[in-house]
Structures are given as structure tokens and as C-alpha cells.
Amino acid sequence: MFSIAAIAQSIIPSISTLPMPHTFIATMESESAPIILSGVLLTLIVIYLASKIGSEIAKRLDLPPVLGELVAGVIVGVSALRLVIFPEGGFTAADSLIMTILQSLNQLTPEAVNHVFDQQSEVISVLSELGVIILLFEIGLESDIRQLKEVGIQAFVVAFIGVIAPFAGGTIGLMYFFHVAAIPAIFAGAALTATSIGITSKVLAEIGQLKSKEGQIIVGAAVIDDVLGIIVLAVVASLAKTGEVDITNVFILLISAIAFLFGSILLGGIFNKTFVALVSSLKTRGNIVIPAFIFAYIMAFIGNAIHLEAILGAFAAGLVLDETDARNELDELIKPVADLLVPIFFVTVGAKADLSVLNPTISENRSGLLIAGFLILVAIMGKVITGWVVFGVPNVNRLAIGIGMVPRGEVGLVFAGIGTASGAIDKPLEVAIIIMVILTTFLAPPFLRLAFGKTSEPPAGGELATE
Amino acid sequence: MFSIAAIAQSIIPSISTLPMPHTFIATMESESAPIILSGVLLTLIVIYLASKIGSEIAKRLDLPPVLGELVAGVIVGVSALRLVIFPEGGFTAADSLIMTILQSLNQLTPEAVNHVFDQQSEVISVLSELGVIILLFEIGLESDIRQLKEVGIQAFVVAFIGVIAPFAGGTIGLMYFFHVAAIPAIFAGAALTATSIGITSKVLAEIGQLKSKEGQIIVGAAVIDDVLGIIVLAVVASLAKTGEVDITNVFILLISAIAFLFGSILLGGIFNKTFVALVSSLKTRGNIVIPAFIFAYIMAFIGNAIHLEAILGAFAAGLVLDETDARNELDELIKPVADLLVPIFFVTVGAKADLSVLNPTISENRSGLLIAGFLILVAIMGKVITGWVVFGVPNVNRLAIGIGMVPRGEVGLVFAGIGTASGAIDKPLEVAIIIMVILTTFLAPPFLRLAFGKTSEPPAGGELATE
Known part of the structure; x- marks a missing residue:
């Protein structure tokens, strides 16, 4: 089919709050597509904010900017805020603030949010x-x-x-x-x-x-x-x-x-x-x-x-x-x-x-x-x-x-x-x-x-x- | 852990041909990471080649380049060569030439190659x-x-x-x-x-x-x-x-x-x-x-x-x-x-x-x-x-x-x-x-x-x- 999957994200969110029969939910394999996109966007926003704040502070302290990016990464990562974490570290969606936000925005089941977490982590890794x-x-x-x-x-x-x-x-x-x-x-x-x-x-x-x-x-x-x-x-x-x-x-x-x-x-x-x-x-x-x-x-x-x-x-x-x-x-x-x-x-x-x-x-x-x-x-x-x-x-x-x-x-x-x-x-x-x-x-x-x-x-x- | 996952891809392929006990394979969740990267790289190469060939031909025919990109997409997609296909279309890794290449290069099991196919498709979609x-x-x-x-x-x-x-x-x-x-x-x-x-x-x-x-x-x-x-x-x-x-x-x-x-x-x-x-x-x-x-x-x-x-x-x-x-x-x-x-x-x-x-x-x-x-x-x-x-x-x-x-x-x-x-x-x-x-x-x-x-x-x- 033309593109129900990749293109669905443009519209599906608007109807995901409507009551739908189970057959519909089941066939709509890519219902989570717009939510994965949201997850990637939020994670990229956090990464970019961290990288810019970190590198600018490092520059002003006369340190290499990349050190600032690494340290900022530590702060948003597994050691501190846990905004940017990955399933390989043994984490699930419940450990991630970003996923918790997405879950409450979209009323996702725990399985659905874990699927979104896995997929968006893979995208960020690549x-x-x-x-x-x-x-x-x-x-x-x-x-x-x-x-x-x-x-x-x-x-x-x-x-x-x-x-x-x-x-x-x-x-x-x-x-x-x-x-x-x-x-x-x-x-x-x-x-x-x-x-x-x-x-x-x-x-x-x-x-x-x-x-x-x-x-x-x-x-x-x-x-x-x-x-x-x-x-x-x-x-x-x-x-x-x-x-x-x-x-x-x-x-x-x-x-x-x-x-x-x-x-x-x-x-x-x-x-x-x-x-x-x-x-x-x-x-x-x-x-x-x-x-x-x-x-x-x-x-x-x-x-x-x-x-x-x-x-x-x-x-x-x-x-x-x-x-x-x-x-x-x-x-x-x-x-x-x-x-x-x-x-x-x-x-x-x-x-x-x-x-x-x-x-x-x-x-x-x-x-x-x-x-x-x-x-x-x-x-x-x-x-x-x-x-x-x-x-x-x-x-x-x-x-x-x-x-x-x-x-x-x-x-x-x-x-x-x-x-x-x-x-x-x-x-x-x-x-x-x-x-x-x-x-x-x-x-x-x-x-x-x-x-x-x-x-x-x-x-x-x-x-x-x-x- | 620091990065075994994202970073593993740098080395794992070199040892994936060595005999490994099952415990090792099982714990190495991200063994497929470098293969997913390879899949994404191959798909992007195909997409870029198609887009440039299509848009250049369209330009020479005095048609809008984007039409050439769309038609080139049709040629590499589900309707013809099936180089760029997606699981939402009902396809599995076996339908994809790119996945078949990766499977034979890395001696993957059918389950592993389907996992790679799913993940790389998600990355391309995003x-x-x-x-x-x-x-x-x-x-x-x-x-x-x-x-x-x-x-x-x-x-x-x-x-x-x-x-x-x-x-x-x-x-x-x-x-x-x-x-x-x-x-x-x-x-x-x-x-x-x-x-x-x-x-x-x-x-x-x-x-x-x-x-x-x-x-x-x-x-x-x-x-x-x-x-x-x-x-x-x-x-x-x-x-x-x-x-x-x-x-x-x-x-x-x-x-x-x-x-x-x-x-x-x-x-x-x-x-x-x-x-x-x-x-x-x-x-x-x-x-x-x-x-x-x-x-x-x-x-x-x-x-x-x-x-x-x-x-x-x-x-x-x-x-x-x-x-x-x-x-x-x-x-x-x-x-x-x-x-x-x-x-x-x-x-x-x-x-x-x-x-x-x-x-x-x-x-x-x-x-x-x-x-x-x-x-x-x-x-x-x-x-x-x-x-x-x-x-x-x-x-x-x-x-x-x-x-x-x-x-x-x-x-x-x-x-x-x-x-x-x-x-x-x-x-x-x-x-x-x-x-x-x-x-x-x-x-x-x-x-x-x-x-x-x-x-x-x-x-x-x-x-x-x-x-």
C-alpha cells in the first residue's frame, strides 16, 4: 500500500482518543508511529539543549567544548536525570521521564510505551x-x-x-x-x-x-x-x-x-x-x-x-x-x-x-x-x-x-x-x-x-x- | 554501563564469526547493532542513488525533480525492485534484497534478520x-x-x-x-x-x-x-x-x-x-x-x-x-x-x-x-x-x-x-x-x-x- 504506515502519523493521533474497536487497533500496526516520532523529537531536544549548554560553559571555562558535551550527557543520562537512557542499560520505559510524558499524553499501555521506548532508542543509537x-x-x-x-x-x-x-x-x-x-x-x-x-x-x-x-x-x-x-x-x-x-x-x-x-x-x-x-x-x-x-x-x-x-x-x-x-x-x-x-x-x-x-x-x-x-x-x-x-x-x-x-x-x-x-x-x-x-x-x-x-x-x- | 550497546558495533562484527557460548550471545543484546547500522547505510545508499538519478533525469526532461524522486522511489520500492520495503506492507526480511545480503554476510538466523529488518525500517521511517x-x-x-x-x-x-x-x-x-x-x-x-x-x-x-x-x-x-x-x-x-x-x-x-x-x-x-x-x-x-x-x-x-x-x-x-x-x-x-x-x-x-x-x-x-x-x-x-x-x-x-x-x-x-x-x-x-x-x-x-x-x-x- 502507498504509505498507510509512515504517513499515518500525520492523522492518527487526532483520532487515537476516539473509541475504536479492537480490530482497528490491531490492524493499525503503526499507530505508535507518531508517538515514536514524538519520542525522538523530545530526546533530540534534550540532547541539543544539553550539548549547547555543556559546550558553551566549557568554552567559557577555557575547556574543550566536547568535554562540556560529554559532561552534559552524563547529567541528562543514566547517572543523573535519566532523560536519555537506553534499554541496553537494563532500563524500561518506566525509568524514562520522556516516556512517562508520552505515556500520559497518549494514554498508552505499558507494552505500547515499552515498544515506543525500544524503537526510539534504536533511532537515537543509529x-x-x-x-x-x-x-x-x-x-x-x-x-x-x-x-x-x-x-x-x-x-x-x-x-x-x-x-x-x-x-x-x-x-x-x-x-x-x-x-x-x-x-x-x-x-x-x-x-x-x-x-x-x-x-x-x-x-x-x-x-x-x-x-x-x-x-x-x-x-x-x-x-x-x-x-x-x-x-x-x-x-x-x-x-x-x-x-x-x-x-x-x-x-x-x-x-x-x-x-x-x-x-x-x-x-x-x-x-x-x-x-x-x-x-x-x-x-x-x-x-x-x-x-x-x-x-x-x-x-x-x-x-x-x-x-x-x-x-x-x-x-x-x-x-x-x-x-x-x-x-x-x-x-x-x-x-x-x-x-x-x-x-x-x-x-x-x-x-x-x-x-x-x-x-x-x-x-x-x-x-x-x-x-x-x-x-x-x-x-x-x-x-x-x-x-x-x-x-x-x-x-x-x-x-x-x-x-x-x-x-x-x-x-x-x-x-x-x-x-x-x-x-x-x-x-x-x-x-x-x-x-x-x-x-x-x-x-x-x-x-x-x-x-x-x-x-x-x-x-x-x-x-x-x-x- | 558506559556504552557496550552503542559502542559495541565497532568491534562485535569482528568476533561474531568466532564460536561463542549461548550465555554470551544472550547477554550481548546489541550484537545486531552493527548489522542494523549496515542495513541503514545500505538503504540510505539506495535511496540517495535513486533520488539523484530520478531527479537528474526529471530535470533533463524539464519535469519537476521531485517527480523523478517519487518515480525512482517506485522503482526501488514495493512495486518493482523491492530494495526499500517496510514491514507495514506485510513484508518480512526475506522479501528484501538488502536484508538477504546482510543475512549472508553475517550468517544471521531468520529471527535475527527479521529483528534487523524491523529496526532499520523504523529508523528509515523516522x-x-x-x-x-x-x-x-x-x-x-x-x-x-x-x-x-x-x-x-x-x-x-x-x-x-x-x-x-x-x-x-x-x-x-x-x-x-x-x-x-x-x-x-x-x-x-x-x-x-x-x-x-x-x-x-x-x-x-x-x-x-x-x-x-x-x-x-x-x-x-x-x-x-x-x-x-x-x-x-x-x-x-x-x-x-x-x-x-x-x-x-x-x-x-x-x-x-x-x-x-x-x-x-x-x-x-x-x-x-x-x-x-x-x-x-x-x-x-x-x-x-x-x-x-x-x-x-x-x-x-x-x-x-x-x-x-x-x-x-x-x-x-x-x-x-x-x-x-x-x-x-x-x-x-x-x-x-x-x-x-x-x-x-x-x-x-x-x-x-x-x-x-x-x-x-x-x-x-x-x-x-x-x-x-x-x-x-x-x-x-x-x-x-x-x-x-x-x-x-x-x-x-x-x-x-x-x-x-x-x-x-x-x-x-x-x-x-x-x-x-x-x-x-x-x-x-x-x-x-x-x-x-x-x-x-x-x-x-x-x-x-x-x-x-x-x-x-x-x-x-x-x-x-x-x-
Whole structure:
């Protein structure tokens, strides 16, 4: 049928208060469609208000705006107001103020409101994923593939040491100081490895350091780091499961990562001219953004499909299009789209951070807190030292590079989740990993800014943006 | 927990091929998250490709691009390729090529792939709803509240006659020529009433006629029409149900519609300065778009919550912000966002149009086709005559106004759906209504363009955009 479903929302609410026979209610599968839309609209209003208030306060305190968005997310999220919560946290519609409002506005049954809650949460989750995809697309557009190639070796060394050091330090330390068994110690060590590209690159962009040598080393290293992290996870997960490593799977991952990376760079050379020719031949609205987003989404899909990450594909797409003549125009067009989607990602990250794990009155948390202290130390030291392995680049801000690699955010939590679910790690160790991720994520932005601001060495190439 | 859910998608696919115990699978609620993201990405790629190919071909044939998007939607939708289909049409994941690809890529069970199908369909539906919200927000921004007030009386008369004439003509004609009983005849007559604001205003914008006197009368009338249509639906639905009209409900709807309309205009005067002051005091990225979208979403939510429509709220928000000094900048910023979201709406509308109702070899369709012919005649005539009731506007293109009111698209289908579900109308009558909606929707854009292009009278105020 034409559209009873998607279009019904325009009218159904007006009659939902009329008495209807059950057959009607039953056939009207999408009766909840306008209510799901209302839920999404309310949640987006809360997210946008939080993001703007948070980033503006952070800016006035001379902190990175993204830190303000994360903290604002914590305030509207599971830890405080519980306006933005998700079913994965074990919540139902009854825990959400937004759902309670919708329920009383529309006289919904508890089942109907839970259905609305599930669906609107999924929509917000996907919007937040599209947000980080567009963020990495934008970062790719703002990165310079030539400069990335120039610092490629340095970035690789930084990434490699930044994976080995915290992994070894964490695993060995847990086994010797805390008498943790080998498998859980390896799991926790692995959780210390991967840097969050999203948070680091956003801060770099905000302080005008994305195009500095340091910025490009950090972004390059964070990308490689992410790939290494995925491989480490594959190794550790199979180790925890069967006691041995699934070499084939690791090998496939490694090959597809390398093929993807070099494939994109090669493709870039060919695709550039095609893209510009295509864009200039189009005559209807969206002639630049639509082809650009088709390309970005295809690359993100491939990244996802070959079991890497959607954001790696989006970053590669941005790098490729950065080489085209259309890039300045594209930069301008993507800004408002990014401004609307990226905050959904950061506020959601904050909203999902459950700070109750920091509460020392809960006994499980107490033993976790001690281990957490150790993990945070290793997490910070293991990454900060990477700045000093950079060679051949004069006058580089080594501290800034090291601090740039500190925020974990994404992958660390996946380790914690999988570790707990598979029974490889216990509750205190999981709590410790979560605390480590939260603190490195929230502490890195202000320190990264300090490290760049206080630099006594002149920045390489004089590219320091004065903002 | 921090984010196992939303963040898991970054890593989970890489291990989903490893053998995992059932406890792990069970606790990993969001294992399908990256697959849902993949589904959304693939569907968006198809929608964007269809929208660009369709609109470019239409443009080259000198037809309105939006018609190309609708037709491209038909081709990728339920009637042909079935790439973009929705569970509400009675489809499961097995009917969708995209889902089949995802299933084989990720070795999903039939239950898992159906879950992915449901969730990704919901996400696309909400994105399409956000698309039409942003379209109406943009139309509001491009409309001039002063000019709308000037033509307010004309718009009201056009809307009123455009509701009465097809309603009376359809109901009486069905009863006398086709011997249809009173209640189904009233239902079908009511389905002929409301104009689709989205399609009409998009075509007006495309041919540069949005700000002409004719354009503003059409937009104003379409908005009033929509409100009248909602009231007619409430009346007819309660009549079909209980045999009498629920006066209280109709009265509440009428009052809230009037309060909402005048409230927005009043608010506009106060809110203008606040908005500009707020925007200029913000110092972080998104200082204009985020407050504008907060406002648009709040208005859309209110429109939805008082049982009117989200798009009416978005249109009102656009009208209010059109008065501010920030409007030119806002216009520019909203364009790329609209370019990315609006095509999702039009392609989805096309994709949901099931053209198999036009197949005369099915007997149900045959009797429907005869009635459909009559309904189409009444639907077109009943709206086209409204151009001639406009008074006091010299040199106005009356034919263009009448044709501008012809496309139904949205509300008519809701009538058909509710009528069938409540048992008030039978299958042939439902088919006839659906055919009427499809044809008026697809025929109006080229004819509207012709009516403006062929005008022998000079356009009022010389505002005719020559494009």
C-alpha cells in the first residue's frame, strides 16, 4: 500500500482518543508511529539543549567544548536525570521521564510505551552512530593525505608502542601486584590498548591542532591503533574462549585492514576526477552533498562489512575527497550536517556513562577502585611515553602526542562487556575497566589542550592555529 | 554501563564469526547493532542513488525533480525492485534484497534478520519523517508571514471550497451513480479533501514560485486544508464508529489548531529578538543551527502532541524564524541538511506506493478502477475550481492555484487505511482511493509546472522567478 504506515502519523493521533474497536487497533500496526516520532523529537531536544549548554560553559571555562558535551550527557543520562537512557542499560520505559510524558499524553499501555521506548532508542543509537561516521568523514576531509603519508612511520610506531606498552604493563601488573589469573589479566590488558579516535580528533579540531604535525601523527596513530585494537580483541576473545588463538581469523582481519587502507589510497587517485566531473554535471539540489554521502556511506558500509569499523571507512572517504577540487565547498556543506549529528554521539556517550561505579560505598566497587587506580596509571603512562618514540621530526611536542593517545572511550568498553559476558573477567575487574575508560576519556581533553597551550618548543612548521 | 550497546558495533562484527557460548550471545543484546547500522547505510545508499538519478533525469526532461524522486522511489520500492520495503506492507526480511545480503554476510538466523529488518525500517521511517519536518521548516523559512497574512482570506476560501467541493461531489456522486451506502460514500468523499503540503510546496520551490502570490495562496491554503482535513477525519471516524459525531473532540481540535496558529504568530514577535541575541552570544560550533533545530523540534513536538501534525509545527517555526536577522545565514545552513533528509521522504513515499492496484487483471481492481476514474475526476475538478473563488487579487493565475491544491499524497491514504480497518469501506473502494491518491500525487507536479509556465497573464508583482 502507498504509505498507510509512515504517513499515518500525520492523522492518527487526532483520532487515537476516539473509541475504536479492537480490530482497528490491531490492524493499525503503526499507530505508535507518531508517538515514536514524538519520542525522538523530545530526546533530540534534550540532547541539543544539553550539548549547547555543556559546550558553551566549557568554552567559557577555557575547556574543550566536547568535554562540556560529554559532561552534559552524563547529567541528562543514566547517572543523573535519566532523560536519555537506553534499554541496553537494563532500563524500561518506566525509568524514562520522556516516556512517562508520552505515556500520559497518549494514554498508552505499558507494552505500547515499552515498544515506543525500544524503537526510539534504536533511532537515537543509529543517529549517534551516523554522528560519529560524519565526524570521522569530516576529520578525513580536514586531514591531508600527503602529510599523513609523511608522518606514517611515526604514526605507526606511536600506535604500535601505544598498544604494546599498556597491554604488557596492564597484564603483567595485574598478575604480579593483584594476583589476577592470566586470562582475565590479558583481557584487562587488552582493554587498555585502543585510543578513541572520535574524542581525540574532535579536541584537536577544536584547538586548531588537527593539521599540525602532532595532530596528524595522533590521528594517524589513532586510526592504526583502532585496527590493532580490533585484532587484539579477536585474539583475546578466541583465547578466552578456546584457550588458543584463531590464527586464520586474525590473519583475515589483518589482510582486509591493510587491503582496505591501501585500496582507499589507490582509489583516491582514480576517484578524484570522476567525483569532480560527476558533481559538476549534476543540476539539481544536493549535487555535492548527496554524491559525497553516497561515497562516505559506501565506504562506511564496507568498513563495517569486512569486520573493521564504519568510522574507518568514513575517515578513508574523507581522505579521498579531501584531494578533490570540490573539497572547500564540501567542507562548508558538511559543517551544518555535522553540527546537528555529531553532538548526538558525544551526548549519548556521556549519557551511557554510569558513574555509580565510582561509588565507594558499594563493596564490589571498592576492590574495583584499587585496580582502577592501577589501570588508569598504566593507561596514561603507556600512552604518554609513545610521544618519546617519535623520531626524525624536529621540535615536535612529544607530551601532546602522548596525551592525544590517552582517551579510550569506545573499544575499551567493548572489551569489558565481552569479558564479563564470556565469564573471563569478574565484576570488580569490569568496574575497574569502566572507571579507566571514563576517566581517560574525560581527563584527556583538558590535558591535551594544556599540553598544546603550554608548549615551550615552537610548533613544527608554524602551523599552530591561534584560534 | 558506559556504552557496550552503542559502542559495541565497532568491534562485535569482528568476533561474531568466532564460536561463542549461548550465555554470551544472550547477554550481548546489541550484537545486531552493527548489522542494523549496515542495513541503514545500505538503504540510505539506495535511496540517495535513486533520488539523484530520478531527479537528474526529471530535470533533463524539464519535469519537476521531485517527480523523478517519487518515480525512482517506485522503482526501488514495493512495486518493482523491492530494495526499500517496510514491514507495514506485510513484508518480512526475506522479501528484501538488502536484508538477504546482510543475512549472508553475517550468517544471521531468520529471527535475527527479521529483528534487523524491523529496526532499520523504523529508523528509515523516522528519518523520512524528519525529512518532511525539515522540508516544511525550510518552506516556512522561505515563506513571508506578511504576504501570507495578506493572502490569508484568499487562502482560507481556497482551502474551504477545496474541502467542501470534493467532499460533497465525491459523497453524492458515489451514492447516486455507484449506489454506495452513505457511510462508505462519506468516507471516500472525506478522503478527497486534504492537499499534500509537502509535494506541492516542493514543486513550488523548484519552479521558483514559492514567493509568488499564487505560491503563497497555495501554501497558506494547503496548511489550512491540512487542519480542516484532520477535523473532517475526526468527524468521519466518529460517525463511522458510533453513528454520531463526537462534538467535544472536534471542538477541542478546532480550538487547539486556532490557538496554535495564532500562538505561533504572536510568539514570533517576541521570540525574534531573543533568538538573534541568543545566537550571537553563542561561541561554539552550531551556534545557529542547533538553537534553530531545538525551536523547530519543539514546535513539531507540540504540533504532534496536540493531535495536529508535526509538519505544521515545523512550518510555523520556519515562519517565525523567517522574521529574524539570522534568516539568510540560517537558509544557507539548512540547505545541505534538507538536501540529505528531504529525499528520504520523497523516495520513501514512492517506495510505499503499490502500483499493483492498477493491474486490471485482478477483479477487485477492476471495479475499483471504475470508481477510481470517478474519484480522480472529482478530486481534480473539486480542487481546480478553487482558483476561481479567489477574489480581490488582480492578475492571479487561477489555474495554477487550483492545480497546486490537487496532490493528495498523505491524508487520503490515512482515510483509506482507517476506512478499511474499521470495516466502513470495502476493498474496491479502498483500491479506488489509493489509485486516486497515487495519480493526483504523480500528475500534479508536471501540470503545476505547465500551469505556471504557460501563463498568459503577467504574474502579480513581477515575482515570477525565471530560473
